Amino acid sequence: xxxxxxxxxxxxxxxxxxxxxxxxxxxxxxxxxxxxxxxxxxxxxxxxxxxxxxxxxxxxxxxxxxxxxxxxxxxxxxxxxxxxxxxxxxxxxxxxxxxxxxxxxxxxxxxxxxxxxxxxxxxxxxxxxxxxxxxxxxxxxxxxxxxxxxxxxxxxxxxxxxxxxxxxxxxxxxxxxxxxxxxxxxxxxxxxxxxxxxxxxxxxxxxxxxxxxxxxxxxxxxxxxxxxxxxxxxxxxxxxxxxxxxxxxxxxxxxxxxxxxxxxxxxxxxxxxxxxxxxxxxxxxxxxxxxxxxxxxxxxxxxxxxxxxxxxxxx
Amino acid sequence: xxxxxxxxxxxxxxxxxxxxxxxxxxxxxxxxxxxxxxxxxxxxxxxxxxxxxxxxxxxxxxxxxxxxxxxxxxxxxxxxxxxxxxxxxxxxxxxxxxxxxxxxxxxxxxxxxxxxxxxxxxxxxxxxxxxxxxxxxxxxxxxxxxxxxxxxxxxxxxxxxxxxxxxxxxxxxxxxxxxxxxxxxxxxxxxxxxxxxxxxxxxxxxxxxxxxxxxxxxxxxxxxxxxxxxxxxxxxxxxxxxxxxxxxxxxxxxxxxxxxxxxxxxxxxxxxxxxxxxxxxxxxxxxxxxxxxxxxxxxxxxxxxxxxxxxxxxx
DNA sequence: ATGGAGGATAATAATTACTTATGATCAATA
DNA sequence: TATTGATCATAAGTAATTATTATCCTCCAT
Numbered sequence: 001x002x003x004x005x006x007x008x009x010x011x012x013x014x015x016x017x018x019x020x021x022x023x024x025x026x027x028x029x030x031x032x033x034x035x036x037x038x039x040x041x042x043x044x045x046x047x048x049x050x051x052x053x054x055x056x057x058x059x060x061x062x063x064x065x066x067x068x069x070x071x072x073x074x075x076x077x078x079x080x081x082x083x084x085x086x087x088x089x090x091x092x093x094x095x096x097x098x099x100x101x102x103x104x105x106x107x108x109x110x111x112x113x114x115x116x117x118x119x120x121x122x123x124x125x126x127x128x129x130x131x132x133x134x135x136x137x138x139x140x141x142x143x144x145x146x147x148x149x150x151x152x153x154x155x156x157x158x159x160x161x162x163x164x165x166x167x168x169x170x171x172x173x174x175x176x177x178x179x180x181x182x183x184x185x186x187x188x189x190x191x192x193x194x195x196x197x198x199x200x201x202x203x204x205x206x207x208x209x210x211x212x213x214x215x216x217x218x219x220x221x222x223x224x225x226x227x228x229x230x231x232x233x234x235x236x237x238x239x240x241x242x243x244x245x246x247x248x249x250x251x252x253x254x255x256x257x258x259x260x261x262x263x264x265x266x267x268x269x270x271x272x273x274x275x276x277x278x279x280x281x282x283x284x285x286x287x288x289x290x291x292x293x294x295x296x297x298x299x300x301x302x303x304x305x306x307x308x309x310x311x312x313x314x315x
Numbered sequence: 316x317x318x319x320x321x322x323x324x325x326x327x328x329x330x331x332x333x334x335x336x337x338x339x340x341x342x343x344x345x346x347x348x349x350x351x352x353x354x355x356x357x358x359x360x361x362x363x364x365x366x367x368x369x370x371x372x373x374x375x376x377x378x379x380x381x382x383x384x385x386x387x388x389x390x391x392x393x394x395x396x397x398x399x400x401x402x403x404x405x406x407x408x409x410x411x412x413x414x415x416x417x418x419x420x421x422x423x424x425x426x427x428x429x430x431x432x433x434x435x436x437x438x439x440x441x442x443x444x445x446x447x448x449x450x451x452x453x454x455x456x457x458x459x460x461x462x463x464x465x466x467x468x469x470x471x472x473x474x475x476x477x478x479x480x481x482x483x484x485x486x487x488x489x490x491x492x493x494x495x496x497x498x499x500x501x502x503x504x505x506x507x508x509x510x511x512x513x514x515x516x517x518x519x520x521x522x523x524x525x526x527x528x529x530x531x532x533x534x535x536x537x538x539x540x541x542x543x544x545x546x547x548x549x550x551x552x553x554x555x556x557x558x559x560x561x562x563x564x565x566x567x568x569x570x571x572x573x574x575x576x577x578x579x580x581x582x583x584x585x586x587x588x589x590x591x592x593x594x595x596x597x598x599x600x601x602x603x604x605x606x607x608x609x610x611x612x613x614x615x616x617x618x619x620x621x622x623x624x625x626x627x628x629x630x
Numbered sequence: 631a632t633g634g635a636g637g638a639t640a641a642t643a644a645t646t647a648c649t650t651a652t653g654a655t656c657a658a659t660a
Numbered sequence: 661t662a663t664t665g666a667t668c669a670t671a672a673g674t675a676a677t678t679a680t681t682a683t684c685c686t687c688c689a690t
Contacts, residue, residue, distance in 0.1 A: 001323065002395050005316050005647095019668060029649055035668060036647090044398040045406070045435075053656035054667045061401040068394040075390050079383040080317050081361040088374040091360070120360075320678095335636060349638060349680055356677095368687035369636045 003039075007069045009036040010048060014058055014066050025139055061180050074256040077281055085122075085284040091120035092285035095141065100148030100272055101228050102164045105247045107146065114292050121285045122200055137277050142287050145275040145289040149204070157278045159290065162297045163269035165246040166205060169258040171238040181262040191222040191240035193231050205243060208268040232258070245270060316362040317355075319391050322384045324351040325363060329373055329381050330454075340456055382452040385492040392596050399435075404434035407600035410456065412448040413440055415463030415587055416543050417479045420562045422461065429607050436600045452592050458601050460590040464519070474595045474605065477612045480561040481520060484573040486553040496577040499528040506555035508546050520558060521582040547573070560585060 013022040013033060023030040041048055048062040058066065084092040100106055105125065111123050113212060128136070130149070136142035137156060168187065170176045174189075195202050206216040222240050227229045231242050232249060236257045252258045274293055276286065328337040328348060338345040356363055363377040373381065399406040413422055419442065426438050432470060443451070445464070451457035453470060466473060483502065485491045491505075510517050521531040537555050540546050546557050551572045567573045589608055591601065 001320050002391055002398075007394075008316065020666085030668070031650080032648060036671085039647090040398070044395075044401075046398055046401050051655095051668070054665090056668075057657090065394065065397055066403065067399055068390065069520075071390040072387065072394050075383065076317055078327045079380065079387050080359075082380055082383055083355070083361055086359075086361050086379065091678085241499055271352075287649095333636080344680055345637070345641085346681080350678080353638085366637070368636090370687090371637075 002072075004072065006036045006040055007072055009033055010040060010062075011069050011073060013037060013049070013056070014062060017056060017058070019056060025141060031059065052269045065184065075279065077283075081281070081283045081285075089120055090118045090284050090288050092122070092283055094121055094122060094123045094143045094285050094289060095118055095136075096125045096146065096148040097136045097142040097143045098127050099130040099133040102145060102148065102245045102247045102270070102272060103127070103146045105245075105250065106162065106272075110293065110297075113296065114289060117241060117292065118285070118288055121288070123289075133275070136274055140277060143276065143283070144289060147273050147275055148270060150271070150273065151275065155277055155279050157276050159274045159276075159294065161272045161274045161293055163271055166208070166243050166268040166270060167246045167249060167260050168241060168243055168263050168266070169232075169235050169249050169253070170241045170261055171235055172257055172259060173238065174259065176241075176258040176261050179261055181264055183264050184266065187214055187241070187263060188218050188220060192219040193223045193225065193240040193242045194221050195228060195231055196224050196226055204270065204285065205268070208244070212263070212266045212268070214263075214266075243268075317387075319387065321351045321355055324348055325355060326378075326381065326384050326388060328352060328364070328371070329377060332371060332400055333374070334371060340454055348377070368464065389596060392598075396596070396598045396600075404435060405433045405599050405603050407437070407598055409436055409438045409458045409600050409604060411438060411452045411459045411461065412457040413438045413442050413461040414445040414448040415461060417463065417560045417562045417585070417587060418442070418461045420560075420565065421477065421587075425612075428611065429604060432598070432607065433603055436603070438604075448590070452590055455595055458591065458598070459604060460614060463585060463589050465586070465588065466590065468583075470592055470594050472591050474589045474591075474609065476587045476589045476608055478586055481523070481558050481583040481585060482561045482564060483556060483558055483576050483578050483581070484547075484550055484564050484568070485556045485576055486550055487557065487572055487574060488553060488576065491556075491576050492574040494576055496579055498579050499581060502529055502556070502578060503533050503535060505535060507534040508538045508549045508555040508557045508591055509534065509536050510539065510543060510546055511539050511541055519585065524558070527578070527583070528582045529578075529581075558583075 007024060009022065009028070009032075012025055013019055016022040016025065019028045019033045019037070023033045027035070037048055040046070046061045046065075047059045048065065049056040050059045079094065084090075096107070099105070101165075103125075107125055111125070114123070115121070130147055133142065133145040133147055134151065134153070134156070137145050138153075147159065168182075176182060209216050223234055225234060228244060228248055232244060232252055234240065235242050235244075236252055241261075246260075248258070249258060253260055274290070276282075276290065283288075324337065324341060324343070324347075328334055328342055331337040331340065334348045334352070336347045338348045342347070350365055355361070361376050361380075362374045364371040364381065365374045396407065403610070411422070411426075413419070418440075424438055426440070429438070430436070445462055448457065448460040448462055449466065449468070452460045453468075459576055461476065483497075485505075491497060524531050538549055540549060543559060543563055547559060547567055549555065550557050550559075551567055556576075561575075564573060564575070589605070591597075591605065597605075
């Protein structure tokens, strides 16, 4: 009797046209992929791939079989999803790839709420580079992606998740600490801490600064750091000021280690998007998360900021 | 990842509503059936069957899952059949249940020819009672059934295979041995060997005798035997005469141990039918056998009789 | 109550199916 | 043309799975 795991190996190998890559996607050794495919070939006396030394190609037989193998896999997926969700109880696994650093701050909160409603869904979040998220979605290795920049792709469906405000933070004992508001031009005079500029997010920010009358080239940059967290830390230490996502700064703000200062006319937000593969079956769990996010993202953002503020009160 | 073998166990158990019977059908131990089903139940935290002491019933979850499980099985069957039949080469397994004794005589011949055309199809023939053939077809344990009486059933497709002539045979040294023809009434005077009457085939024969002016109750029955082969043997030994399928008698006739005598106006044939499950997928191998039989049954019958006749020539 | 039918469970044996390590082959390149 | 790197095949060892047999347990019919 044919075996679904083997079929999955075959289909993945056919998609990758490369056993080693297929092995990676399947979290298997290359040897296992070879063996699985040979196993099908042996039991049915078929040649699925034509081997040309260092490359493999689908044989005619392989090509004709592929759609049927996909059918089996699809109906199996349907069944598995149904099995995981009997009597309305949503269950299953969700693999989420998160590309944006702000994800680190709200995702745990989001998932905590989600888990409260759907306790049987197991979620796994991995932080990864944007491109890996997109690859993972197209690979179908990931169910949901979280990214910070818009993307358009035939196979990807994108949904705005939240808008993260960009704010100016200053050290707790900075002269501006108790100011209501400063003028854009004032920013140029203060020591500024920035991230290394190759960061995609930072390019977007710089564009926005320009649009609000702050030329990033004229910033008094006293320090450049690799990641946003380090930048935040540097501000806490009093080295300078910076623009940062409100969500990221929430904890430091709540602890009073940095202060938020409004910049006249400055109103920038960074979007966060949720992405999924469209042509792929929507499992119950996926659908529920998608729907959940659509319904609750605003209140979740508020709750997150509020909760972080609570940290100070609790002390 | 779900497992097709387990699904098959589940579906069979659901059909039988009895794990032990399912085990039999699957050629597995009852324990294995229990374990397979528990394995699904455990991995998906579902209750597929409700156990009531000594009986099991499909749970609501089981009921809702069943059609999807069937879908998976069907698409898998489709794939397997395709895999077995790439590049037009028909292959696969055929399980044939044969209910009629005449099957014993022509089936080997039929399959030998079939194998010549389709060498990669493995056939397995089991002789069994008529009811077991029908059950096996409905069970989908058998691909093809061979039976001697017509059957009508929503799920069964029936195809006449051949007509087996019923002839009167007499011992080689019987006074009639060289007669061209006798009258129906003459038969009543000779010692007659019959099968036990509960045999279904025999009832049909008796009806036919009556229609040809031979009242079976008036036969001079000197011996009753359990099976047709024994009857034939008894005729060879000179104990009496009998009506028998020409196909069964072919070997004895060819060896000259019995003689065929025509009875005036007597022209009875026993049909042989081929049956299959309609609502079931037609595998390539099945389709080929079906088609093969339709095309060749006449010449096969002729060939069979001729080949048997050859036995004498070869000596 | 008691025997039997039907399912669960435990222990064991057999088989599968991974993994790592290594070998073989081909293509690109120096 | 030898070398290197990429890629798949194969071998050996081991882990994991899965079936089997042998009880055991429970419920129902007698």
